[in-house]
Amino acid sequence: MTNAAVHMEERLHAPAHGAVGTEAVHAEGQQHPIKLYLVVWGWLFVLSTFSYLVDYFGLHGYLRWSLILLFMMLKAGLIVAVFMHMAWERLALTYAILLPPVVVFVFVAIMALESEYTRFLRVLFFATPS
Amino acid sequence: MAETVLTNPGQSPARLEGWRGIAADWASDQRAFKNVSWGKAMMWIFLLSDTFIFSCFLLSYMTARMSTTVPWPNPSEVFALDIGGNHMPLILIAIMTFVLISSSGTMAMAVNFGYRRDRVRTAILMLVTAAFGATFVGMQAFEWTKLIMEGVRPWGNPWGAPQFGASFFMITGFHGTHVTFGVIFLIAIARKVFRGDFDVERRGFFTSRRGNYEIVEITGLYWHFVDLVWVFIFAFFYLW
Numbered sequence: 001m002t003n004a005a006v007h008m009e010e011r012l013h014a015p016a017h018g019a020v021g022t023e024a025v026h027a028e029g030q031q032h033p034i035k036l037y038l039v040v041w042g043w044l045f046v047l048s049t050f051s052y053l054v055d056y057f058g059l060h061g062y063l064r065w066s067l068i069l070l071f072m073m074l075k076a077g078l079i080v081a082v083f084m085h086m087a088w089e090r091l092a093l094t095y096a097i098l099l100p101p102v103v104v105f106v107f108v109a110i111m112a113l114e115s116e117y118t119r120f121l122r123v124l125f126f127a128t129p130s
Numbered sequence: 131m132a133e134t135v136l137t138n139p140g141q142s143p144a145r146l147e148g149w150r151g152i153a154a155d156w157a158s159d160q161r162a163f164k165n166v167s168w169g170k171a172m173m174w175i176f177l178l179s180d181t182f183i184f185s186c187f188l189l190s191y192m193t194a195r196m197s198t199t200v201p202w203p204n205p206s207e208v209f210a211l212d213i214g215g216n217h218m219p220l221i222l223i224a225i226m227t228f229v230l231i232s233s234s235g236t237m238a239m240a241v242n243f244g245y246r247r248d249r250v251r252t253a254i255l256m257l258v259t260a261a262f263g264a265t266f267v268g269m270q271a272f273e274w275t276k277l278i279m280e281g282v283r284p285w286g287n288p289w290g291a292p293q294f295g296a297s298f299f300m301i302t303g304f305h306g307t308h309v310t311f312g313v314i315f316l317i318a319i320a321r322k323v324f325r326g327d328f329d330v331e332r333r334g335f336f337t338s339r340r341g342n343y344e345i346v347e348i349t350g351l352y353w354h355f356v357d358l359v360w361v362f363i364f365a366f367f368y369l370w
Contacts, residue, residue, distance in 0.1 A: 029245040029344060037242065041235035048231055052224040055206050055369055065370070072365035076358055083238045083354045085347070091148065092155035093163050097174050104185045111189050115196035122199045 030085045040082045047071045047078075173348045177355045180308075184359050187301050188366055194293035203289035205368050209273070223368045226269050227360065230309075233262030234357040237350045244323070244346035252346060253324035259353060260316040263309050270306045274299075301363055308356050319349045 051071045054064055081087040086094055145164060146154045156162045163171045195202050206219040213221065240255035277298070284299055286292040322328070323346065331340040 030241070030347060031245050032242070034239070034242055037235065037238045041231070041238070044231045044234070045228065048224070048227050051364065051369060052220065052227070055220050058206075068365050068369045072361055075361045079234065079354055079358050079361070083234055084351055084358075089166065090145070090155060090164060091152045093166055093171070093174065095152060096162070097178055100178060101181050101185070104182070104189075107185070107189060108192070111193045112196065115193045118193075118197035119199065122197070126199070 030088060032082075032085075032088075036082065040078050043078060044075055047075050051075075167344060169348050170344065170351070173351050177351065180355065180359075184301075184304070184362070187304060188362065191293075191297040191301060191367065194297055195291070198291040198293060200291040202291050203287060203294045205370075208277070208289065209368065220368060222269060222273055223364065226266055226273075227364055229262050229266050229269070230357050230360050233259045233266070234354055236262065237353045241347045241350040244343040247329065247343065249323060249326055249329060252343075253320045256316050256320035256323065256346070256349070260313045260320065263313040263316065263353075263356075267306055267309050267313070270302060270309075274302075297367070301367060305356070305359055305363060308359070312353050312356050315349055315352060319345055 048071075051068065054067050054071070059067065080098075086098070145151060155164055158164075166174075209221075209223050210217060210219045211221050212218070236255050237259045240252050240259060243251040243255060277295075281288050282295045282298070284296040287295050322341070323343075326332075327334075328341055328343045328345070331342075333339060334341055
């Protein structure tokens with residue numbers, strides 16, 4: 001560790017009284033207005049209600065699936081961006097964390113093809129399709 | 131390594147933004163995550179690995195459901211409850227969803243008050259979050275009991291495709307375990323916050339290092355992730 005880093009660590013771990021002032025409080029960590037959290041919280045409730053209503057009203061087919069996916073992605077986006085503060089992180093971290101899961105879609109495609117094939121074989125040899 | 135405080139202009143030179151910033155951060159021959167402490171970076175990397183675990187569970191469920199020739203049990207009916215004479219489809223799962231979202235909100239508030247160094251409010255909000263989490267696990271235990279009484283097993287169930295039980299117990303069980311560990315994590319950190327460990331820079335029991343209020347945000351990351359996973363389970367397993 002360089003001298004500068006050691007110095008920085010000492011400075012950061014200085015006793016608490018140094019950080020109680022308004023300026024230091026604002027300088028520290030992820031500070032955002034409480035109103036923002038309350039608004040996002042409210043939206044999460046609304047979106048969850050919408051998801052539930054999709055089932056309650058018994059929508060089906062492509063309308064059901066697209067609405068489920070839409071509400072799911074909106075909720076996930078709000079949680080990651082605001083509650084987990086990803087919207088304010090540097091892009092080096094954002095991309096390191098959010099890009100790898102995208103590769104899962106390749107896996108989804110492979111397994112979708114595979115299960116179609118399995119189903120085809122089962123229908124052919126074992127059962128009548130549902 | 132301590133966190134770097136970006137906002138002190140005397141300490142840190144201006145950093146590049148956008149793609150140039152990504153290239154500069156990663157190619158700096160130093161730490162890649164410039165303004166993120168090791169604790170937070172490690173929690174994010176752990177959550178990334180956990181994402182893959184839950185992805186694999188949901189994928190195996192997708193594969194089982196897509197490849198079976200037997201009808202899949204209708205989750206809307208399986209998880210319905212009769213409340214006061216009304217037949218409510220999926221109502222228990224909806225309530226569990228709201229409980230978990232409420233806990234995410236209180237957790238976000240706790241992080242906010244933590245950075246304001248409001249010791250008591252932070253600890254109380256974390257304990258409220260833990261209480262919501264425990265409620266969620268309790269409702270899950272009720273749900274499991276109900277389904278097991280109705281004859282759902284990992285190898286079969288009365289309503290259709292036998293893989294339903296295996297997928298259900300594996301996915302919700304693993305998620306419930308995560309919630310349980312989250313509750314323990316929350317209570318442990320809330321105790322430290324309430325005791326004032328991060329105000330007096332008390333050294334940690336295991337690490338002998340001085341902690342700070344960032345641990346509240348790190349705990350929050352884990353907790354929000356648990357909620358995030360539930361969003362996907364709710365969509366794919368219960369609603370689909």
